[in-house]
Amino acid sequence: MSLVYAGICSHGPGITARADRADPVVRDAFYANLDKMRQDIVDAGAEAIIVIAAEHFANFFMNNMPAYCIGMADEYEGPIEDPEWLKIEKTKVPGNPGLSKRLITELMQTVDVAFSEEWKFDHGISVPLNFLTPEYDMPIIPANINCQGPPLTPLHRAWAFGEALRRACDSVPEKLAIVGTGGISHWPATPDSGKINLEWDQEFMDRFKRNDKDAMLSYSDEETYRDAGQGGYEIRTLIATAAAAKGAQANVHFFEPIPIFATSCFCASFEL
């Protein structure tokens, strides 16, 4: 077995961009848990991190939108956002194209995944990395699920993608971490930013914690849009991570609504 860590965390741009406007007690507790994730990944001996992300039109557009895509580059760059706005400097992030190629090859046994030898990170990956690999010294393999431009992949396919990713991880000798990053209920980048459906979030996190596949896959996109906003579509990244954990239960280390960060913020990891 080569998957040594699987966890999830939030990625909203406000987490860095609007840090000074959050309650410092809650914010710092969140940051401390992100730092604990960083340490747990290091302690697990991970040699690379696969980030299951929901990018926001940094690479993919409606001219050729892959449902799933994995990076296969030697290095990546980001964030695309104005660095003064996001409060993260533009940087290069190392990849591992050989490892990517082996993972993608195995994934393709069951999933028609796209791949890309160039990739620009946006806040969806840059914000988590700002906390999880602040020195940018860990190879990153980005794995994107289209959660932005409908039609979107069905939830049960996101689960299948996660299962395939686990099988691919188990087929290589490297010790790997998977970090899924997406929102639960939120209405990002709209006038409703900061609106949070806490009840919906608590219910989702309960299903996630139990790794209850049927319950997690039971949401329709219509229900999600109504109850959790367009940002709720990003649960695909969390569901894929749960699938990669192969039925393991999750520990939720942090879960608090932080409206100025536009979402309930969370850190959780699986007992692999």
Add this chain to the structure above:
Amino acid sequence: MSLYYLQKVLYDINRNEQAQQKYRDDVDTLLNDYTLTDEERLALKTPDIGLLYVLGVNGQILMHFAAFHQIEWDDYLQAMRDGIAEHGEVREGVYAMTGAGENFTIDTEVQSD
């Protein structure tokens, strides 16, 4: 159909520094590469964040464009509310306003002096 190209030009500007420079130096030439209505061209050149929002630009694309223009977060949110007040409801896409213009963060924020 036009919304596709409206978002495409923003996508290109958001991720490509050469496109950003062209937007600054010669916006008309840049926009000639896309199929746009006069209303869309004006919204892009102004920039009119509120109108772009009402035209249906995905918020994730629009947010990055606002950051490129150094528009502060609160001003960005207000520009979208003002756009709806002036031009009506969001016409396309999945980023419609559902909260009647309410401010959802003010009660929990640390206020600066």
